[in-house]
Amino acid sequence: MVNENRVVALVGMAGSGKSEVAKILERQGFTRVRFGDITDQEIKKRGLALNEENERHIREILRKELGMAAYAILNRPRIDAALKSHPVVADGLYSWEEYLYFKNCYPENFVVIAVYASPQTRYERLSRREYRPLSPQEAAGRDKAEIENLNKGGPIAMADFTIINESTLDELKQQTEKILTHILN
Numbered sequence: 001m002v003n004e005n006r007v008v009a010l011v012g013m014a015g016s017g018k019s020e021v022a023k024i025l026e027r028q029g030f031t032r033v034r035f036g037d038i039t040d041q042e043i044k045k046r047g048l049a050l051n052e053e054n055e056r057h058i059r060e061i062l063r064k065e066l067g068m069a070a071y072a073i074l075n076r077p078r079i080d081a082a083l084k085s086h087p088v089v090a091d092g093l094y095s096w097e098e099y100l101y102f103k104n105c106y107p108e109n110f111v112v113i114a115v116y117a118s119p120q121t122r123y124e125r126l127s128r129r130e131y132r133p134l135s136p137q138e139a140a141g142r143d144k145a146e147i148e149n150l151n152k153g154g155p156i157a158m159a160d161f162t163i164i165n166e167s168t169l170d171e172l173k174q175q176t177e178k179i180l181t182h183i184l185n
Helices: 018-027 036-045 052-066 070-083 096-105 119-128 136-149 153-157 169-184
Strands: 007-011 031-034 088-091 110-116 161-164
Touching (some): 007 018, 007 096, 018 031, 018 110, 018 169, 031 036, 031 070, 036 052, 036 070, 052 070, 052 136, 070 096, 096 110, 096 153, 110 153, 110 169, 161 169
Parallel strands (some): 007 088, 007 110, 031 088, 110 161
């Protein structure tokens, strides 16, 4: 039996607009599960400063301990609890293994939306964001690490829908709402 509530996973490189799409879906009644919350909690637990270097270090430790599906495994209880009453937007699925894990857990209720923006656009956005800003060099380093070490390309390539986010927030909202009508019908 298909559960009406779906898990919509957002994939894309840092600065592509995944969090903005997640906010749009939240306003449409989705419960947001931000995968990065796990990293932030672990950093605080260890008494480390919240920065790109420590975030990368913690992500690598968790994946070494639990495998490349670590964030899917760690976030599944939050997703399952939310699915009892709402659709879920999974903000920040990264690896191919996470993708396969969720395809297995929610075979008929799992949808992937890739959010794409060019490196130039993303690096500019990342340098201006209030929370965890990145220099262009840090952003490029993060891209390289995520592509080479986290198997991030697979979920992006296998997405059910792709949003090109090179324009305005209004255009992003329109594209997201158009996709949402396909997902929920």
